[in-house]
Amino acid sequence: MRRLKMIISYDGTSFSGYQVQPGERTVQLEIEQVLTKMHKGTPVKIIASGRTDARVHATGQVIHFDTTLTIPIDSYMKALNVQLPRDIRVLACEEVASDFHARYSVSGKRYRYIWHFAAIQSPFRRHYTTETNGIVPNIELMREAAAYIVGEHDFSCFCAANTSVQDKVRTVHSLTFEIHGEELHMVIEGNGFLYNMVRIIAGTLWEVGTEKRTPQNVQKIIESMDRKTAGKTAPPHGLYLEKVYY
Amino acid sequence: MRRLKMIISYDGTSFSGYQVQPGERTVQLEIEQVLTKMHKGTPVKIIASGRTDARVHATGQVIHFDTTLTIPIDSYMKALNVQLPRDIRVLACEEVASDFHARYSVSGKRYRYIWHFAAIQSPFRRHYTTETNGIVPNIELMREAAAYIVGEHDFSCFCAANTSVQDKVRTVHSLTFEIHGEELHMVIEGNGFLYNMVRIIAGTLWEVGTEKRTPQNVQKIIESMDRKTAGKTAPPHGLYLEKVYY
Structure with missing residues (x-):
């Protein structure tokens, strides 16, 4: 298991905000769906630095999650960008220590x-x-x-x-x-x-x-x-x- | 009856192009619907300098049409912009001679x-x-x-x-x-x-x-x-x- 930190950008126009809400299209949902698919159905939860509201944009939101996949970082990022909708892009990805937390570590x-x-x-x-x-x-x-x-x-x-x-x-x-x-x-x-x-x-x-x-x-x-x-x-x-x- | 020339801009993303096509959202349809409403149901046809395809944008498309309304040019433009969807804007409007033609007069x-x-x-x-x-x-x-x-x-x-x-x-x-x-x-x-x-x-x-x-x-x-x-x-x-x- 390794922890990945990703910088993501999204056009907030067509999202009901960042955080999962039943029945709504959200940034978190779209990313978790792709990651879960990449993990062959095992649910993957992501943590962001914080929520953003409906229609609010991000050019440097940060998320982290834990993964069992061992593919190289660059391939990981490419695989995500291929499968994600075009209004979300992963801009950067790195492996971080297991005590890094996208929300609690924010300075x-x-x-x-x-x-x-x-x-x-x-x-x-x-x-x-x-x-x-x-x-x-x-x-x-x-x-x-x-x-x-x-x-x-x-x-x-x-x-x-x-x-x-x-x-x-x-x-x-x-x-x-x-x-x-x-x-x-x-x-x-x-x-x-x-x-x-x-x-x-x-x-x-x-x-x-x-x-x-x-x-x-x-x-x-x-x-x-x-x-x-x-x-x-x-x-x-x-x-x-x-x-x-x- | 007077002839108006308008410079319009549109974000082509959500249009099936400029020209009216049955069952499709087009720039021409949206403008004609608003003009027809302004003319209390009398259909108004607009003529553009030419068509643009689905997803093609315009920052300076030109249209003309004939109108029986006598409201001042500035009010006309404002009334249109209030009623048009936000992905179409009228940027300029002027009265032109009756032999001006948005398509045939193009140089x-x-x-x-x-x-x-x-x-x-x-x-x-x-x-x-x-x-x-x-x-x-x-x-x-x-x-x-x-x-x-x-x-x-x-x-x-x-x-x-x-x-x-x-x-x-x-x-x-x-x-x-x-x-x-x-x-x-x-x-x-x-x-x-x-x-x-x-x-x-x-x-x-x-x-x-x-x-x-x-x-x-x-x-x-x-x-x-x-x-x-x-x-x-x-x-x-x-x-x-x-x-x-x-």
Whole structure:
């Protein structure tokens, strides 16, 4: 038995999220089905760094699983990519120690959130960016607000209300904005993220960029520890899980 | 009654091509359904610059139609975009003279064909580029071969065998290659294109770039006036109708 770690990418458009749910097409289900077939029917369970919601994308999700197959790593990856649907790709694969755990060993993550400014949304970007209907936000205000978020805080204000996690203290290492053509990218790194945290931060900073809130208001939101004081949860299809650190 | 000209863009992925076919989802059908609804049930027929095949994209297709509605042009365009499915967008709209014809008035067209070099195809580009499984062609050879195609020729060799067009003489004004990151773009302009002509040229020049044919062989293909001497028809999802000239 050996443990494999894989970096995977998926287009979240046609998935009901990462995690198996009865009757739904999920990323976990598709990968486990192929692996189980490769193991001649013996069920194989995979563990990911964390879930992603329906329509959320990944360019660097990480999974691990244990396998009895002894084929070389490169062949393993090729076999998986041949059998997986085209909206999931295995980008890298390596053998890891048996104490490596895709979820519990995580030391940090990087997410990207993309807005598209075109007045008329491109049909080609509709599943991959959040459209702004031509609105270009004030990015300097968004940067100013972001400074309040960076650091160690209790992020209860940026956590979906229906979560069961007790400890909501996390550290955001960096939160930056980049312009790429007609797109605004928000890139956020931290030691961990609460449920919907990146999307609520994106939605709140968007309200700052469009001058519905002041940058200083974000400091008050964090101090309130109350989800209701923060902005709307930004739509899922602008979000990418980009990198998981171990 | 006034005649409107519209520039439209569509993601060809979920269409059985541009033209109405019984029982199929097509671009023409979707637009005509919305226009007919806007005209309170009176059928509206649209005319395009030409058809595009299933899975072929357009960033600058042109259509025209006649309308009895007197609403301002901007409102017309907005009303259409609100009601159209998100994989079709109207990018521009103007009133034209009654003798303008989206098909018969065409003086030229520009197409783009995109290959993606990544060894492992991105899930996000799978519908929008033709994957090469990591193969990077010799672009200088492709440029050398392209020089034989530019100009006025009988292009019978680059025309799908099942076409009914008699006169197969066309002029290719330019045929260039551009590298964009991991992608190769072929951009071709001409006064008109035969059925499948761009995809057969793309497939043939790909064979030159991967050294299955010499550039000089392309001259022989043109002289043969025989489809069987040319290369394979390149897949539809790498192709974009980019601009129509009038």
